[in-house]
Amino acid sequence: MRNYLIIPLLAFALNLTAGDNDSVVARKFFNEELLHGKSYEMLDELCHDIGHRLSGSEGAAQAVKWGEAIMREYKFDRVFLQEVIVPHWVRGAQEIARIQRANSDETINVPICALGGSIGTGKDGITAEVVEVRSVEELTALGEEMIKGKIVFYNRPLDATLINTGAAYGGAVNQRHKGAAEAAKFGAVGAIVRSMTTKLDDVPHTGSMKYDSVGVKIPGGAISTLAANKLSELLAVEPDLKFYFQMNCETLPDVKSYNVVGEIKGSEIPEEIILVGGHLDSWDVGHGAHDDGTGCVQAIEALRLFKVLGIHPKRTIRAVLFMNEENGIRGGKKYAELAKQNNENHIAAIESDAGGFVPRGFGIKGTEEQVSGVVAWKPIFDDYNMGQIAKGWGGADIGPLKDQGTALIGFRPDTQRYFDLHHTKEDTFDKVHKRELELGAAGMATLLYLLSEYGL
Amino acid sequence: MRNYLIIPLLAFALNLTAGDNDSVVARKFFNEELLHGKSYEMLDELCHDIGHRLSGSEGAAQAVKWGEAIMREYKFDRVFLQEVIVPHWVRGAQEIARIQRANSDETINVPICALGGSIGTGKDGITAEVVEVRSVEELTALGEEMIKGKIVFYNRPLDATLINTGAAYGGAVNQRHKGAAEAAKFGAVGAIVRSMTTKLDDVPHTGSMKYDSVGVKIPGGAISTLAANKLSELLAVEPDLKFYFQMNCETLPDVKSYNVVGEIKGSEIPEEIILVGGHLDSWDVGHGAHDDGTGCVQAIEALRLFKVLGIHPKRTIRAVLFMNEENGIRGGKKYAELAKQNNENHIAAIESDAGGFVPRGFGIKGTEEQVSGVVAWKPIFDDYNMGQIAKGWGGADIGPLKDQGTALIGFRPDTQRYFDLHHTKEDTFDKVHKRELELGAAGMATLLYLLSEYGL
Numbered sequence: 001m002r003n004y005l006i007i008p009l010l011a012f013a014l015n016l017t018a019g020d021n022d023s024v025v026a027r028k029f030f031n032e033e034l035l036h037g038k039s040y041e042m043l044d045e046l047c048h049d050i051g052h053r054l055s056g057s058e059g060a061a062q063a064v065k066w067g068e069a070i071m072r073e074y075k076f077d078r079v080f081l082q083e084v085i086v087p088h089w090v091r092g093a094q095e096i097a098r099i100q101r102a103n104s105d106e107t108i109n110v111p112i113c114a115l116g117g118s119i120g121t122g123k124d125g126i127t128a129e130v131v132e133v134r135s136v137e138e139l140t141a142l143g144e145e146m147i148k149g150k151i152v153f154y155n156r157p158l159d160a161t162l163i164n165t166g167a168a169y170g171g172a173v174n175q176r177h178k179g180a181a182e183a184a185k186f187g188a189v190g191a192i193v194r195s196m197t198t199k200l201d202d203v204p205h206t207g208s209m210k211y212d213s214v215g216v217k218i219p220g221g222a223i224s225t226l227a228a229n230k231l232s233e234l235l236a237v238e239p240d241l242k243f244y245f246q247m248n249c250e251t252l253p254d255v256k257s258y259n260v261v262g263e264i265k266g267s268e269i270p271e272e273i274i275l276v277g278g279h280l281d282s283w284d285v286g287h288g289a290h291d292d293g294t295g296c297v298q299a300i301e302a303l304r305l306f307k308v309l310g311i312h313p314k315r316t317i318r319a320v321l322f323m324n325e326e327n328g329i330r331g332g333k334k335y336a337e338l339a340k341q342n343n344e345n346h347i348a349a350i351e352s353d354a355g356g357f358v359p360r361g362f363g364i365k366g367t368e369e370q371v372s373g374v375v376a377w378k379p380i381f382d383d384y385n386m387g388q389i390a391k392g393w394g395g396a397d398i399g400p401l402k403d404q405g406t407a408l409i410g411f412r413p414d415t416q417r418y419f420d421l422h423h424t425k426e427d428t429f430d431k432v433h434k435r436e437l438e439l440g441a442a443g444m445a446t447l448l449y450l451l452s453e454y455g456l
Numbered sequence: 457m458r459n460y461l462i463i464p465l466l467a468f469a470l471n472l473t474a475g476d477n478d479s480v481v482a483r484k485f486f487n488e489e490l491l492h493g494k495s496y497e498m499l500d501e502l503c504h505d506i507g508h509r510l511s512g513s514e515g516a517a518q519a520v521k522w523g524e525a526i527m528r529e530y531k532f533d534r535v536f537l538q539e540v541i542v543p544h545w546v547r548g549a550q551e552i553a554r555i556q557r558a559n560s561d562e563t564i565n566v567p568i569c570a571l572g573g574s575i576g577t578g579k580d581g582i583t584a585e586v587v588e589v590r591s592v593e594e595l596t597a598l599g600e601e602m603i604k605g606k607i608v609f610y611n612r613p614l615d616a617t618l619i620n621t622g623a624a625y626g627g628a629v630n631q632r633h634k635g636a637a638e639a640a641k642f643g644a645v646g647a648i649v650r651s652m653t654t655k656l657d658d659v660p661h662t663g664s665m666k667y668d669s670v671g672v673k674i675p676g677g678a679i680s681t682l683a684a685n686k687l688s689e690l691l692a693v694e695p696d697l698k699f700y701f702q703m704n705c706e707t708l709p710d711v712k713s714y715n716v717v718g719e720i721k722g723s724e725i726p727e728e729i730i731l732v733g734g735h736l737d738s739w740d741v742g743h744g745a746h747d748d749g750t751g752c753v754q755a756i757e758a759l760r761l762f763k764v765l766g767i768h769p770k771r772t773i774r775a776v777l778f779m780n781e782e783n784g785i786r787g788g789k790k791y792a793e794l795a796k797q798n799n800e801n802h803i804a805a806i807e808s809d810a811g812g813f814v815p816r817g818f819g820i821k822g823t824e825e826q827v828s829g830v831v832a833w834k835p836i837f838d839d840y841n842m843g844q845i846a847k848g849w850g851g852a853d854i855g856p857l858k859d860q861g862t863a864l865i866g867f868r869p870d871t872q873r874y875f876d877l878h879h880t881k882e883d884t885f886d887k888v889h890k891r892e893l894e895l896g897a898a899g900m901a902t903l904l905y906l907l908s909e910y911g912l
Binding site: 030031034035160161163165198199358360383384385388414416417420433434435436439 | 486487490491616617619621654655814816839840841844870872873876889890891892895
């Protein structure tokens with residue numbers, strides 16, 4: 001009987017030692033990053049030397065070169081590109097929009113931006129009366145009689161009472177994504193949508209939209225929240241006012257681009273891979289700093305910390321800068337396709353694509369066992385104020401790995417500030433806080449370490 | 457035997473109901489605040505119409521009137537002032553400082569600000585060689601021979617590896633607080649200190665210092681962190697360089713000022729009081745937005761939420777805007793003195809004085825029973841991402857209530873950004889995030905409610 005007793009006790013003792021050691025390693029990552037981190041400096045380069053980088057753009061091509069060069073500079077064991085054919089949508093000259101009052105010559109300028117993927121309006125723009133709706137259901141109930149020849153104005157705000165602004169965004173974004181396609185079915189000539197933010201200001205937020213594969217295409221744009229409020233107020237008293245907008249966007253032929261991958265080979269179980277990544281492309285405004293420059297530099301930094309601290313992961317760890325998250329996720333799809341083709345075994349993938357704000361924890365999309373495996377490390381992360389670890393969302397780029405049984409892990413920063421600047425000209429380097437960014441990078445390195453030591 | 461079983465079961469059932477209802481009330485506070493809150497608007501007024509407001513200043517006098525007027529406007533049951541005699545220190549004309557190189561005529565301008573309470577340097581300023589130290593212990597070890605006639609330069613940085621920047625501040629601030637007094641004992645002619653921040657920039661941070669009641673007084677100033685690094689680098693190669701600084705500050709006679717108090721009377725146990733407060737004074741730079749405009753408006757807002765939602769607290773709740781936290785805590789002391797004199801029973805006091813950033817939770821200074829009483833409500837706050845509730849620091853203004861058995865509760869926002877702007881011209885309204893501020897106000901209202909319903 002004694003042996004039965006000794007074995008669990010021994011395991012318990014070993015476990016404690018392992019746990020203690022894990023905390024020591026975590027502390028090393030955090031100390032190194034907070035004292036000598038490179039993530040902020042990398043982000044500075046990406047934002048100021050390259051700037052925004054929509055798929056197919058010159059910025060995106062430069063960003064690929066930058067990502068490859070910096071991973072080589074940090075001497076990752078292997079650095080390579082994965083070819084991806086991406087869409088190439090361009091905004092063209094600055095958009096214009098105006099409210100034309102019904103009972104006077106007065107016009108009111110409206111901050112607007114085309115939605116990614118939209119067709120343009122032509123040089124003369126579109127002028128029409130406006131039908132305001134809060135949802136696709138309301139649009140459908142109004143029907144063709146009320147919609148035909150008009151501009152549909154989607155004006156359901158984000159639900160400000162939700163504490164997680166990501167959930168508020170999720171509850172409103174279908175207006176942007178399929179609003180134009182749905183409005184076209186009823187003969188609308190254009191669609192405009194209230195910007196996807198809880199903030200009241202004059203900054204329009206771009207983002208993806210999608211047409212149906214069949215059916216008429218009409219232009220779709222986003223107007224600022226203040227303009228949306230103004231338009232709604234005026235419509236209440238002047239239902240026959242007109243809206244004018246002119247947009248010069250178009251979709252050009254697809255372009256060749258790349259995912260950028262850097263790897264440190266596992267010392268004991270190299271065939272098991274743990275991925276950490278963000279997306280390299282951004283919308284064509286601002287710097288794409290929080291979306292998703294921060295995710296890219298945190299991923300690179302996580303691997304760099306292993307190198308600089310001389311920590312050899314047992315399993316292979318990979319930093320991946322995905323191309324084309326914003327308008328196609330073709331990089332994420334290609335990555336999963338190649339992983340399958342090459343018989344690679346990704347046990348877990350971590351994505352940082354919710355901004356570089358102060359960390360709260362991680363969300364896990366996977367089996368109960370995978371979720372509880374990550375949740376078990378909560379005490380280590382509690383020391384860094386990032387112990388909110390629970391079942392949740394992984395990430396758009398890593399999503400296609402789901403079929404391969406990979407645990408998908410989303411880095412969770414605090415959400416309060418993200419949608420103030422998401423997809424706007426305001427998403428610039430100066431909005432990123434150095435320590436907040438670093439805490440995320442060190443936290444991701446710590447999770448990579450635990451996954452590479454113990455698997456899932 | 458049956459009765460013994462039934463009673464706890466019944467209590468359990470009631471408890472569940474109470475818990476459910478508490479969550480409903482919490483949700484009401486948060487919804488109201490996030491949709492129709494006034495805290496941000498109040499802070500806008502305080503910052504832009506009044507601005508900074510050091511004790512004894514015209515700004516402080518205006519702020520008292522503002523606080524009283526707004527509490528009357530919100531129709532709190534009782535609004536009153538408590539007279540407090542406060543120090544009146546003034547900065548005078550802009551300070552100047554320069555490094556004078558040892559081997560050339562070159563001088564380097566240094567951003568400096570006088571520490572609150574310091575004497576001035578006189579019109580001609582002070583020029584002397586510099587002795588750099590990391591601590592008072594190092595200063596003492598050097599002794600009079602090395603210090604006499606020189607300027608002591610305290611250059612121990614905040615420990616950037618601490619996740620809680622408040623702890624990093626706490627580990628460095630004695631250099632600012634007593635650096636000049638200690639240096640004077642060894643014959644120094646002046647003291648300068650590295651600014652109390654982890655951020656590297658050109659912004660000097662003011663803050664309080666204290667002279668010994670006996671002994672020589674020498675001027676004390678803070679230089680920016682970049683300037684501190686530069687000075688330290690130069691001293692390593694040019695130990696006989698000189699430092700010049702000129703400051704025009706002085707202490708004028710004490711001035712009459714006030715704490716501002718607003719109250720909603722308890723419906724069942726009015727003699728038990730729960731306080732929520734911040735401090736109305738600020739340093740004489742920037743807007744005093746995060747320090748502590750946010751605490752003031754959150755306290756007022758917490759009571760306003762009860763009024764607007766028609767929630768009647770069982771115990772009396774009080775919003776207190778304390779005067780003179782920054783350089784004397786005379787408002788806090790006076791409040792406690794009057795509470796004792798009037799035989800008031802403060803069962804708990806909540807202070808928000810760590811910035812208006814996104815909430816993390818609350819710290820409690822009190823008996824084990826008081827701590828566990830508040831910790832028991834953690835599940836309610838977890839819904840709002842502010843469930844870090846544990847034994848900890850209360851607040852400077854409520855500190856003097858400790859002797860009366862009051863549980864002291866500190867509101868804990870995230871700490872990463874606070875010391876970037878603490879006590880500087882950068883602490884302005886635009887640095888406050890509307891939703892973050894509101895989440896704090898609603899969280900404080902929720903805790904007030906729980907305390908007023910159940911006591912401690």
